Amino acid sequence: MQTVRTIEEVRSIVRSARLDGKGIGFVPTMGYLHRGHTSLVEHSKKLSGFQVMSIFVNRIQFNDAGDFSRYPRDLERDLAVARDCGVDLVFAPGDDEMYRDRRTFVDMELLTDHLCGAHRPGHFRGVFTVVSKLFNIVLPDVAVFGQKDIQQAVSLEKMVMDLDFPLKIVIAPTVREEDGLAMSSRNKHLDPDERRRSLCIIRSLRMAEGMIASGERSARKILSEVKKELSTGRPDKIDYASLVRYSDLQPADEISERSVLAVAAFFGPTRLIDNMIVEEREGKFSCVY
Amino acid sequence: MQTVRTIEEVRSIVRSARLDGKGIGFVPTMGYLHRGHTSLVEHSKKLSGFQVMSIFVNRIQFNDAGDFSRYPRDLERDLAVARDCGVDLVFAPGDDEMYRDRRTFVDMELLTDHLCGAHRPGHFRGVFTVVSKLFNIVLPDVAVFGQKDIQQAVSLEKMVMDLDFPLKIVIAPTVREEDGLAMSSRNKHLDPDERRRSLCIIRSLRMAEGMIASGERSARKILSEVKKELSTGRPDKIDYASLVRYSDLQPADEISERSVLAVAAFFGPTRLIDNMIVEEREGKFSCVY
Numbered sequence: 001m002q003t004v005r006t007i008e009e010v011r012s013i014v015r016s017a018r019l020d021g022k023g024i025g026f027v028p029t030m031g032y033l034h035r036g037h038t039s040l041v042e043h044s045k046k047l048s049g050f051q052v053m054s055i056f057v058n059r060i061q062f063n064d065a066g067d068f069s070r071y072p073r074d075l076e077r078d079l080a081v082a083r084d085c086g087v088d089l090v091f092a093p094g095d096d097e098m099y100r101d102r103r104t105f106v107d108m109e110l111l112t113d114h115l116c117g118a119h120r121p122g123h124f125r126g127v128f129t130v131v132s133k134l135f136n137i138v139l140p141d142v143a144v145f146g147q148k149d150i151q152q153a154v155s156l157e158k159m160v161m162d163l164d165f166p167l168k169i170v171i172a173p174t175v176r177e178e179d180g181l182a183m184s185s186r187n188k189h190l191d192p193d194e195r196r197r198s199l200c201i202i203r204s205l206r207m208a209e210g211m212i213a214s215g216e217r218s219a220r221k222i223l224s225e226v227k228k229e230l231s232t233g234r235p236d237k238i239d240y241a242s243l244v245r246y247s248d249l250q251p252a253d254e255i256s257e258r259s260v261l262a263v264a265a266f267f268g269p270t271r272l273i274d275n276m277i278v279e280e281r282e283g284k285f286s287c288v289y
Numbered sequence: 290m291q292t293v294r295t296i297e298e299v300r301s302i303v304r305s306a307r308l309d310g311k312g313i314g315f316v317p318t319m320g321y322l323h324r325g326h327t328s329l330v331e332h333s334k335k336l337s338g339f340q341v342m343s344i345f346v347n348r349i350q351f352n353d354a355g356d357f358s359r360y361p362r363d364l365e366r367d368l369a370v371a372r373d374c375g376v377d378l379v380f381a382p383g384d385d386e387m388y389r390d391r392r393t394f395v396d397m398e399l400l401t402d403h404l405c406g407a408h409r410p411g412h413f414r415g416v417f418t419v420v421s422k423l424f425n426i427v428l429p430d431v432a433v434f435g436q437k438d439i440q441q442a443v444s445l446e447k448m449v450m451d452l453d454f455p456l457k458i459v460i461a462p463t464v465r466e467e468d469g470l471a472m473s474s475r476n477k478h479l480d481p482d483e484r485r486r487s488l489c490i491i492r493s494l495r496m497a498e499g500m501i502a503s504g505e506r507s508a509r510k511i512l513s514e515v516k517k518e519l520s521t522g523r524p525d526k527i528d529y530a531s532l533v534r535y536s537d538l539q540p541a542d543e544i545s546e547r548s549v550l551a552v553a554a555f556f557g558p559t560r561l562i563d564n565m566i567v568e569e570r571e572g573k574f575s576c577v578y
Contacts, residue, residue: 007453103537104397104417104451111392128393129452136453162393163418164296164425248392 001083003090007137010091014052014138017088022049026140026167027087028131031055032072036175036183038085040144043172045086047142053082054091054134056098061126072185091138098133105129106163111155111249115262116273119239127152128159135165143167147288148174148182150260150275154249173288174274176202182274194267200233201263201274204241208261209287212278217255219243230265239264239271246277255285290372292379296426299380303341303427306377311338315429315456316376317420320344321361325464325472327374329433332461334375336431342371343380343423345387350415361474380427387422394418395452400444400538404551405562408528416441417448424454432456436577437463437471439549439564443538462577463563465491471563483556489522490552490563493530497550498576501567506544508532519554528553528560535566544574 004010014024025044029037037053044051055078062068075092082090106128111117117124135143145153153171160169175183180202181195190198204226211222226241244251246258255278262275276289293299303313314333318326326342333340344367351357364381371379395417400406406413424432434442442460449458464472469491470484479487493515500511515530533540535547544567551564565578 011455102451103399104395104448106393106395106452108393132395133451133453136455139455159393162391162422163395164422166300166425166428 001079001087001090003079003092005091005093006097007093010052010089010137013089014050017050020050023142024048024050024052024138024140026052026054026134026138026143028054028056028134028143028145030057030071030185031078031092032074032185032188033078033081034175034183034185036146036148038081039175040146040172041082041085041087043170044142044144047144047170048140050089051087052089052091052138052140053087054093054138055082056091056093056130056134058098058126058130059095060099060102060129061123063120063122070189072188091134098130102129106132106159108155108159108162111158112151114244114249114251115151115240115242116264117151119264124152124155128156131156131159132163132165135167140167142170144170144172146174147171147277148184148274150262150277151249154246154260180206182272184272186270186272189270190267194270197233197235198267198272200230200235201265201272203232204229204263205261205274205276205287205289208276209289212255212285212287219251219253219255222255222261226261226263230263233265233267235265235267237266239266256280290368290376290379292368292381294380294382295386296382299341299378299426302378303339306339309339312431313337313339313341313427313429315341315343315423315427315432317343317345317423317432317434319346319360319474320367320381321363321474321477322367322370323464323472323474325435325437327370328464329435329461330371330374330376332459333431333433336433336459337429339378340376341378341380341427341429342376343382343427344371345380345382345419345423347387347415347419348384349388349391349418350412352409352411359478361477380423387419391418395421395448397444397448397451400447401440403533403538403540404440404529404531405553406440408553413441413444417445420445420448421452421454424456429456431459433459433461435463436460436566437473437563439551439566440538443535443549469495471561473561475559475561478559479556483559486522486524487556487561489519489524490554490561492521493518493552494550494563494565494576494578497565498578501544501574501576508540508542508544511544511550515550515552519552522554522556524554524556526555528555545569 025048027040107125112124241263264273314337316329396414401413548567553562
């Protein structure tokens with residue numbers, strides 16, 4: 001595995017891999033790798049012969065400077081994890097390599113109005129901008145994102161379509177702890193009590209799955225029960241519990257062909273998110289979370 | 290020369306050219322080609338082996354629907370001109386191929402605040418968005434833009450740097466009619482009287498060049514004389530006559546290392562622009578226009 005700090009080195013190494021006839025897979029991360037990230041690399045390996053991972057805590061997507069400085073970092077450990085799961089090239093740039101006198105940004109209407117977009121002003125602009133840069137640097141054939149950050153994944157699919165990036169976005173299912181908590185670098189901030197209480201999130205998704213299996217389609221009814229279940233974990237704040245269409249992430253009154261049920265809640269100062277994709281196939285609804 | 294309508298065809302033809310070992314040159318246009326455009330292709334041919342030209346009147350960069358519908362179009366003649374100057378591939382998409390349910394946009398702070406950016410709200414966002422799409426579709430090694438649209442050219446250089454597009458922007462000098470009027474598709478709208486009066490623009494640039502050669506450095510003094518000279522042509526409106534730094538297109542009090550003197554004025558309903566790049570080399574100032 002090679003580890004580089006500069007854009008120029010990435011370009012030269014990726015060019016060689018391409019000349020060797022290899023397809024390029026790409027997993028962008030902010031580091032502090034866990035099994036969620038390594039599962040993205042596993043997905044990417046099925047689709048391409050050369051694995052690139054970026055590790056970069058992207059300052060411009062944090063709307064809260066405290067959240068940025070608190071974001072956990074451990075590059076040495078990350079490099080060992082990346083090597084173990086078969087990454088070929090890690091790009092770990094410094095702030096200066098990525099942002100000098102930056103004036104250009106990429107942004108999106110509609111898809112970022114609700115869910116996390118409504119609660120983290122500027123967050124998605126920062127994500128779209130850095131991911132556009134990374135796509136132009138790595139020029140991958142496939143880029144893999146996790147379902148856990150569903151608004152990010154769906155809106156990046158839209159960005160790739162709208163701006164004609166020559167690559168395919170793949171969304172890989174959420175990886176969970178044994179008790180159901182979605183893997184996240186932020187989980188380490190939870191104290192034992194918060195960690196226990198946070199399980200109300202997975203309980204609320206399972207409960208919604210049950211209601212849908214029993215034929216319930218009304219967003220109002222499902223969300224009312226989801227919020228009830230969430231409150232059993234006494235979250236410090238529920239940012240949202242929403243049902244939206246997958247296509248444009250706008251609120252829906254009913255479960256439709258393809259919907260997303262998404263929740264965000266604070267446990268102490270730590271904000272956790274999770275979601276479930278509900279899809280209709282031949283009249284049957286399946287839930288992926 | 291091949292002419293195609295779809296993104297998929299462009300990708301496949303460019304891929305073949307690349308496999309033949311050719312570098313890709315790109316000249317994006319809105320058609321109604323004149324010698325200004327063919328000169329861009331000539332520049333591109335010096336730098337690359339395969340010439341792509343796009344012809345697309347980009348609705349989203351017009352802040353005025355009338356201006357969009359009035360914009361001259363003649364695809365058949367354009368294709369003959371493109372063939373004659375050695376273009377290998379013309380991409381002439383319809384609106385539907387470029388814009389379906391578009392939500393993503395590319396925009397920039399600072400560089401678009403003044404000059405045309407101040408007078409055409411949304412214009413540059415439309416330019417950055419379509420050019421990003423075209424870059425992702427064509428994947429050129431070099432893209433050539435005309436100096437006449439200086440704010441566009443300089444801010445696209447900035448966009449390429451900020452978003453790490455893997456290509457080089459080249460700015461080619463303005464091509465002029467024999468009497469000095471900058472070539473533009475809009476010139477055809479000028480009636481004989483407006484055409485005659487429009488020559489005050491080139492006179493004003495030449496006068497500024499003379500002042501700078503005589504040692505004048507003050508923006509205030511130079512612009513005051515430029516406006517006087519412009520008014521001898523009785524323009525229907527002067528949008529601006531400005532001196533800005535090349536680096537960030539912000540107003541400057543004095544001629545510095547690299548400055549731009551830019552003017553925009555209406556003759557009848559037709560808005561004309563022109564400019565001059567002033568550069569210091571070894572203590573001497575040279576003017577390119």
